[in-house]
Amino acid sequence: MSQGVCILGSTGSIGCNTLDVISRNLDQYSVRVLTAHSNWQKLLEQCKNYQPEKVIIADQQSAELLTAELRKLNLSIQVESGRDAIINAARTPGVEIVVAAIVGAAGLLPTLTAVECGLKVLLANKEALVMSGELFMNAVKAHRAILLPVDSEHNAIFQSLPGADDNGLASLEGVHKILLTGSGGPFRQLPLNELSQVTPDQACAHPNWDMGRKISVDSATMMNKGLELIEACFLFGVPLEQIEIVVHPQSIVHSMVSYADGSVIAQMGNPDMRTPIAHTLAWPSRIEAGVEPLNFFEMSNLTFESPDFERFPGLKLAAQAMQVGGTAPCTLNAANEVAVEAFLAGKIRFTDIAPVIRKTMEHVEVREAQNLQTIIEVDQLSREFALSVVEQRGQ
Ligand code: NAD
Ligand code: MG
Known part of the structure; x- marks a missing residue:
């Protein structure tokens, strides 16, 4: 059937x-x-x-x-x-x-x-x-x-964790840390003073992944990794301190889990979303995804570095939002959506994105995220405020 x-x-x-x-x-x-x-x-x-x-x-x-x-x-x-x-x-x-x-x-x-x-x-x-x-x-x-x-990093973490119950809720037994990898996007090495001049098309030209425009801009600001940090906390029920962001420009290791005994388990593969899609469709079985397996003899060096919080201020904002809790992540997300749309429409500069989010987070009151109504209201209020910041910047 x-x-x-x-x-x-x-x-x-x-x-x-x-x-x-x-x-x-x-x-x-x-x-x-x-x-x-x-x-x-x-x-x-x-x-x-x-x-x-x-x-x-x-x-x-x-x-x-x-x-x-x-x-x-x-x-x-x-x-x-x-x-x-x-x-x-x-x-x-x-x-x-x-x-x-x-x-x-x-x-x-x-x-x-x-x-x-x-x-x-x-x-x-x-x-x-x-x-x-x-x-x-x-x-x-x-x-x-x-x-x-389906998100490739979370799918990799899910595959590297000790196991899950029938509903996909993963066990954390013996887990020391979750190592969330990210490529660093197209501007990882661009001179800092050139960041304010980048165009939407440059931001959307991701070196490894072919994605929609919103997530492509998020990858360029690394807000995508910030959102993924929050996503991982909720999905796997782990505190912020147990997750470490590791920049890995080649996108071959899709994330890792390190264990109490010193073992580190990684999931690897070509950067192709059909792998995590096929994995989740068939879980716990495996099906054909149309993705070539890795050829280790043709692979370039795999490198790892720590994230640059000055270049990517969105990372800190996301961690802060998670730390504050309540509706703070909702406000972060809403402001980011508004700022990214404004950048894609040519209304603000690339380097305006993080300040729009920061100002919105400073302004919108954090509430307890008890019910859907509150979340929808805070999303709306945050959007309205972020839009007013965009309009000031765009003048
Ligand atoms: P996309 O822009 O290519 O596609 C978005 C889809 O959503 C389209 O089908 C569009 O018609 C629909 N849509 C947009 N606004 C809508 C609205 N207001 N009402 C109803 N439908 C609407 O985006 P994508 O790259 O496929 O990303 C989709 C989601 O998956 C995002 O949340 C993204 O963060 C996540 N994701 C994407 C990738 C990737 O490789 N593309 C990887 C990991 C996670
Ligand atoms: Mg991802």
């Missing part, structure tokens, strides 16, 4: 990679639901290739265009539109696996629905977990969902 899959954000980089893995394993997985923001052309192509039962597109006009094209092709695929339809995507009968691959806070409610349905949730959308932390993890436990990390 094949398992029904719903991909939240199927037209993005993670979404397309997931479909590529599924196409190699069609005896085991069938595509039930695909969702996207507005790219109906790509969704149409995916409809032709995978014949899902339902597609959901946030933008109403795009939904109409897609419906007309599907009719011409005589494809009987249900089309829905709007934000609520995306939030409820995981409730579609027959869905057993949900791939959370929407970028940013927009993914929080659709991903939480999948958790509340007690499904197998493959988490790429780290922002959802950063925003809602404990609340999200409590929902996973309460609804007995199976939560598995």
Whole structure:
């Protein structure tokens, strides 16, 4: 019997990679639901290739265009539109696996629905977990969902930890430290005085990974590693002090776990997201991902260095947010999303991103992150304040 899959954000980089893995394993997985923001052309192509039962597109006009094209092709695929339809995507009968691959806070409610349905949730959308932390993890436990990390570092840590229960909750027995690796992005060695002049296209040209534009900018500021630090604390239930960031420019070691007895276990592979996607889809089994194994005889040197907190101030801001707790990570994430969007739109400079986040964190009151309503309110307030900072900077 094949398992029904719903991909939240199927037209993005993670979404397309997931479909590529599924196409190699069609005896085991069938595509039930695909969702996207507005790219109906790509969704149409995916409809032709995978014949899902339902597609959901946030933008109403795009939904109409897609419906007309599907009719011409005589494809009987249900089309829905709007934000609520995306939030409820995981409730579609027959869905057993949900791939959370929407970028940013927009993914929080659709991903939480999948958790509340007690499904197998493959988490790429780290922002959802950063925003809602404990609340999200409590929902996973309460609804007995199976939560598995797609983010390559967290997937590597998950594979290197001693084991996990049936719901994917990992054991920490004998673990000394988690070593979270990161490439350092495209500007690791750029002279510091040139950072303020870099363009969105330069920031998005990651040396090792081909990703969506938001996460690419996050990698260039290393805020991505900051968000991943918070993600790891919540996912694995470890304190900040037990995680160390290690810069590894080649992206071959995807993260490591060091143990009390001096052992260090690493997960390695070519930098290709199809590996962690395939790992989580099939867990605890293994399936074909279309990724070549490493060739150790052709590999260049593997190097490791400590992170540069002056060059990448976002790293400290993220650690601070986690230390403060409550809604501080939610504010950090919201301000970062606003600042990155403004940078991509040419409104602020690359070096303005961290100050926008810092100012927002200083201004927005930290509350206890008790319920979803509080989180949504703080997300909104933080966005509004960050936007006002952006507007001042842009003048
Ligand atoms: P992307 O920009 O390529 O794709 C984003 C997807 O989300 C698209 O399908 C888009 O239609 C959808 N979307 C965007 N805004 C939406 C909205 N408001 N409502 C509904 N749908 C919306 O992004 P990506 O690179 O695939 O990243 C997706 C998530 O996975 C991010 O959270 C990112 O941090 C995480 N992630 C990505 C990679 C990677 O290699 N790309 C690696 C690790 C983690
Ligand atoms: Mg990652």
